[in-house]
Amino acid sequence: MSQPTQEEELLAQQALAEAAATHASSEVTSGLSQGQIVRKRFFGHTGALIGLAVFAVIFLLAFTSVGAFGIPGWWKYNHVDVSPLVNDGAPTSSFWPLAWGEHPFGQDRIGRDLFAMTMRGAQQSITVMVLIGAIAGAVGAIVGGLAGYFRGWVEAILMRLTDVIIIIPLLLLAAVVGQIANRRDEGSWLTGFAANNGVVILGIFLGFVSWVGLARLVRGEFLTLREREFVDAARISGASNARIIFKHILPNAVGVLIVNVTLTMSAAILLETALSYLGLGVKAPDTSLGLLVAQNQEAFATRPWLFWFPGLFIILICLSINFIGDGLRDAFDPRQKKFKAKTAIETTRHSSTTAPVADASKGS
Numbered sequence: 001m002s003q004p005t006q007e008e009e010l011l012a013q014q015a016l017a018e019a020a021a022t023h024a025s026s027e028v029t030s031g032l033s034q035g036q037i038v039r040k041r042f043f044g045h046t047g048a049l050i051g052l053a054v055f056a057v058i059f060l061l062a063f064t065s066v067g068a069f070g071i072p073g074w075w076k077y078n079h080v081d082v083s084p085l086v087n088d089g090a091p092t093s094s095f096w097p098l099a100w101g102e103h104p105f106g107q108d109r110i111g112r113d114l115f116a117m118t119m120r121g122a123q124q125s126i127t128v129m130v131l132i133g134a135i136a137g138a139v140g141a142i143v144g145g146l147a148g149y150f151r152g153w154v155e156a157i158l159m160r161l162t163d164v165i166i167i168i169p170l171l172l173l174a175a176v177v178g179q180i181a182n183r184r185d186e187g188s189w190l191t192g193f194a195a196n197n198g199v200v201i202l203g204i205f206l207g208f209v210s211w212v213g214l215a216r217l218v219r220g221e222f223l224t225l226r227e228r229e230f231v232d233a234a235r236i237s238g239a240s241n242a243r244i245i246f247k248h249i250l251p252n253a254v255g256v257l258i259v260n261v262t263l264t265m266s267a268a269i270l271l272e273t274a275l276s277y278l279g280l281g282v283k284a285p286d287t288s289l290g291l292l293v294a295q296n297q298e299a300f301a302t303r304p305w306l307f308w309f310p311g312l313f314i315i316l317i318c319l320s321i322n323f324i325g326d327g328l329r330d331a332f333d334p335r336q337k338k339f340k341a342k343t344a345i346e347t348t349r350h351s352s353t354t355a356p357v358a359d360a361s362k363g364s
Helices: 006-029 032-043 045-066 114-150 152-166 170-181 187-197 199-208 212-225 229-236 241-277 289-295 305-332 342-364
Strands: none
Touching: 032 305, 045 114, 045 152, 045 305, 114 152, 114 199, 114 212, 114 241, 114 305, 152 212, 170 199, 170 241, 199 241, 212 241, 212 289, 229 241, 241 289, 241 305
């Protein structure tokens, strides 16, 4: 009998490693419910945990420090209070020696506390992000799922509606809505509500026009999954369309859905920042991270802290949301398997050492 070539040995070792990884993964998740498997995978994702911790800290700081929803915060200043300049407006915090000070992020030229303004801006960004992500994710999943599963006239109507909305310039539409939402004149109840809740109105409206890209992606995923064998088996067994969609197809498409919802949420923060930077979003006396960057861009050379802290929070929020989305994608995707190299190598070595013994016993 001819000896196996080096390439054949490598292929055999690779197959053993993949089998070991699959076996180890099945052993780890055996006996666990779907929710327990999702939690185990998510909390095993280092990047997602770091992103979750960073976002949790930012969220708590933003909504507890300066107060929200009529509840006062623990910080002594708000975003409109003016006080005498301390340390010529420079930040009073330091790493060594560790100190917080009266104005840890510094003050602007007229004495407003930058920490309070940054926290208020983070509130605005998080509010817009959550509204747009929730609304766009729900509408996009429903439209894309129905179009991809039912096909025919349902797909034709929904996709033509998507084509109509997708050609609307989003930035221009957001600028118009931002201007309307920030009007201070008296009028209808909608105008009065918008004057006091401009960011909420902006987030809701943009959520209903930001779902088109997600709907196309979900439709493509449903078109692929509806032809799979497990869907045919569910149809033959008499499962209803609702059960097939929510129990069989959607769990397999949730990875695409979650990743794109998180990307939409990050884009929502940047969109709100861009609008405020251009003077078309949040307006004084209220503030936002984009408005702070716009107001202090000329002071970058002389008072750089006025630019650094709002910009840093924009970056941290976007990165943390993307990391969380990546972890959720890996946790919810039933096709995702975590490859454990150490276990696979040990199993391969064990198999390679026991194989000659088994061959020898057969020969004897």
